[in-house]
Amino acid sequence: MSPDIPVEVVYQENFAEIYDDVYRSHRDYAGEAERIRRLVRERRPTAVSLLDVACGTGEHLVHLSKEFEVQGVDLAEPMLRAAAAKLGADVVHRGDMRDLGLGRRFDAVSCLFSSIAYLGGVDELRAATRSMAAHLVPGGVMVVEPWILREDWNGGDLVQASFTSGTTKVSRMGRWYTVNGRSRVEMHYLVADPSAEPATAVRHFVNQQDLALFSREEYEAAVTGAGCTVEYLPDGYADRGVFVGVRQT
Numbered sequence: 001m002s003p004d005i006p007v008e009v010v011y012q013e014n015f016a017e018i019y020d021d022v023y024r025s026h027r028d029y030a031g032e033a034e035r036i037r038r039l040v041r042e043r044r045p046t047a048v049s050l051l052d053v054a055c056g057t058g059e060h061l062v063h064l065s066k067e068f069e070v071q072g073v074d075l076a077e078p079m080l081r082a083a084a085a086k087l088g089a090d091v092v093h094r095g096d097m098r099d100l101g102l103g104r105r106f107d108a109v110s111c112l113f114s115s116i117a118y119l120g121g122v123d124e125l126r127a128a129t130r131s132m133a134a135h136l137v138p139g140g141v142m143v144v145e146p147w148i149l150r151e152d153w154n155g156g157d158l159v160q161a162s163f164t165s166g167t168t169k170v171s172r173m174g175r176w177y178t179v180n181g182r183s184r185v186e187m188h189y190l191v192a193d194p195s196a197e198p199a200t201a202v203r204h205f206v207n208q209q210d211l212a213l214f215s216r217e218e219y220e221a222a223v224t225g226a227g228c229t230v231e232y233l234p235d236g237y238a239d240r241g242v243f244v245g246v247r248q249t
Contacts, residue, residue, distance in 0.1 A: 058083030
């Protein structure tokens with residue numbers, strides 16, 4: 001089943017421009033990058049290169065670039081522009097995880113922040129893991145952060161939070177619910193910026209995301225089907241764990 005809300009629609013300009021303000025306040029990007037570094041080094045001590053798939057604004061890559069020669073790909077142009085401003089236009093590229101074609105291989109490939117769940121279904125999950133594995137050298141390491149596992153999905157919830165970055169204040173409130181067997185995340189944002197023109201000093205927009213609910217078994221089958229070993233590590237990285245694969249040939 002294809003997502004009702006394509007990723008290019010999710011990450012439009014209004015969301016991309018506040019993305020870092022929101023997520024820097026409750027994601028430990030430096031700590032997560034360090035965990036990725038350890039996961040890779042434990043399995044491939046000589047690793048020097050890393051590709052981040054669905055790299056978003058490039059915040060993980062900023063930290064990972066201290067350890068690796070990095071490249072990033074994403075589908076959403078506003079996110080790519082933000083990443084290029086941090087890392088350089090030669091580092092980030094527009095690409096679809098289901099059909100990557102960068103013409104080179106890496107020691108490690110990551111897909112973080114549950115971006116894998118924007119895929120339409122199991123067939124696309126398999127295509128994406130095959131595509132990522134094809135960009136690994138033999139012995140290279142794949143790290144995938146899943147969305148909530150289907151067996152752990154509670155059907156939805158109401159959520160709210162507020163964030164401050166400099167003079168900009170962001171409040172969001174919304175709900176998670178289930179639509180056609182997928183999770184729908186619908187968030188209402190209020191953004192207050194006292195430096196903006198009066199007409200836009202306080203603005204509102206709605207961001208909706210349509211995320212697949214894959215099972216642990218489906219993730220593991222996709223990674224092994226791509227020619228990699230697989231481990232699921234539920235602890236030690238964010239709150240959803242990670243799947244770690246090593247390409248065999």
